[in-house]
Amino acid sequence: MTAQSTLAFRSLKSTHPTPQAEREAIVANPGFGKYFTDHMVSIDWTLDQGWHDAALKPYGPLMLDPASSVLHYAQEIFEGLKAYRHPDGSIWTFRPEQNAARMQRSATRLALPPLPTDLFLESIKQLVAADAAWVPGSGEMSLYIRPFMIANESFLGVRSAHRAAYYVIASPAGPYFAKGVAPVMIWLAEDHSRAAYGGTGAAKCGGNYAASLLPQQEAYENGCPQVLFLDSQEGKYIEELGGMNVFLVLKDGTLVTPELTGSILEGVTRMSIIQLARDRGHQVQERKVTVHEWREGIASGEITEAFACGTAAVVTPIAALKGRGFIAGDEHAPAGKLTMSLRQELTDIQSGRAPDRHGWMQRLV
Numbered sequence: 001m002t003a004q005s006t007l008a009f010r011s012l013k014s015t016h017p018t019p020q021a022e023r024e025a026i027v028a029n030p031g032f033g034k035y036f037t038d039h040m041v042s043i044d045w046t047l048d049q050g051w052h053d054a055a056l057k058p059y060g061p062l063m064l065d066p067a068s069s070v071l072h073y074a075q076e077i078f079e080g081l082k083a084y085r086h087p088d089g090s091i092w093t094f095r096p097e098q099n100a101a102r103m104q105r106s107a108t109r110l111a112l113p114p115l116p117t118d119l120f121l122e123s124i125k126q127l128v129a130a131d132a133a134w135v136p137g138s139g140e141m142s143l144y145i146r147p148f149m150i151a152n153e154s155f156l157g158v159r160s161a162h163r164a165a166y167y168v169i170a171s172p173a174g175p176y177f178a179k180g181v182a183p184v185m186i187w188l189a190e191d192h193s194r195a196a197y198g199g200t201g202a203a204k205c206g207g208n209y210a211a212s213l214l215p216q217q218e219a220y221e222n223g224c225p226q227v228l229f230l231d232s233q234e235g236k237y238i239e240e241l242g243g244m245n246v247f248l249v250l251k252d253g254t255l256v257t258p259e260l261t262g263s264i265l266e267g268v269t270r271m272s273i274i275q276l277a278r279d280r281g282h283q284v285q286e287r288k289v290t291v292h293e294w295r296e297g298i299a300s301g302e303i304t305e306a307f308a309c310g311t312a313a314v315v316t317p318i319a320a321l322k323g324r325g326f327i328a329g330d331e332h333a334p335a336g337k338l339t340m341s342l343r344q345e346l347t348d349i350q351s352g353r354a355p356d357r358h359g360w361m362q363r364l365v
């Protein structure tokens with residue numbers, strides 16, 4: 001692995017970058033995941049050569065053979081992290097070594113080649129340096145960075161591919177939910193699981209998302225922007241949302257979040273919230289939580305707040321849990337106090353407004 005740490009990046013700058021006025025208009029009001037920067041990174045892998053041919057190049061379509069394994073057997077993983085512009089103009093990212101390590105775990109589970117951490121970090125640096133003008137300047141906005149890896153061997157036999165490619169693209173990002181940080185209702189998926197015991201739930205792979213889209217559609221139809229999934233064996237324990245981890249706050253200030261069972265994705269935001277809460281002296285329990293406990297706790301007043309968390313939407317207050325024939329909580333409930341104060345602390349650290357006491361931030365530019 002260390003031999004590959006010296007892999008040099010070819011640099012091919014775009015000859016047709018987005019005109020400045022157009023870019024500035026996009027960066028001022030980017031939405032989420034709609035616009036992409038002028039460049040991308042690609043690194044190839046083959047069984048014979050390992051990782052090779054690292055390049056920063058103009059953003060553009062991929063050429064894929066129709067027999068590429070990713071198109072048939074979904075051998076694909078991804079990551080998500082953000083670049084933040086600090087008040088002095090410097091650009092930083094948050095705990096990227098955690099994303100690198102998680103991508104290696106995801107790769108192992110999907111029988112893809114793990115990308116060495118230094119190549120992962122260098123790929124992010126290369127792209128953000130080239131597209132620094134795309135990093136928004138203010139508070140809640142950032143540049144969302146999407147590394148991903150696909151199996152691209154042209155072969156229909158079923159086995160792990162002998163050829164893969166890693167890419168990084170980036171997209172300026174405003175608030176994830178159209179309505180900003182307003183509390184959301186979430187829908188309880190009772191007929192479908194996101195991930196099975198022994199399956200790929202702990203890996204960040206596209207296949208998990210494919211499984212979540214039908215219940216997600218059901219959520220929309222029921223007025224909820226997100227789905228809550230239960231464990232696949234007993235349909236009793238809460239796991240997480242389609243793309244976010246979940247926390248409950250008890251009336252004595254204890255935070256409770258589902259323990260990692262192998263079917264839950266280990267969020268970097270989740271582990272950071274746990275740390276920040278413990279720093280303040282809150283108890284944090286990682287344990288099994290039943291949906292029954294949630295519903296009863298809302299009814300009795302034992303549970304006072306609920307929130308979801310992940311890189312894209314940071315911390316999102318949950319107003320109520322809705323399922324077939326019930327609503328636990330109040331659709332119009334205001335955001336919880338502790339929820340919003342943890343959110344504030346995390347975003348303050350990320351945007352450089354609060355000291356980084358855990359050494360979580362890494363400078364990119």
Ligand SMILES: *Cc1c(COP(=O)(O)O)cnc(C)c1O
Pocket residue numbers: 080204208240241242243244245265266267268269270309310311312
């Ligand atoms: C990415 C992701 C999360 C959140 O992880 P972060 O590292 O906090 O962004 C939670 N659940 C799923 C299923 C995810 O894919």
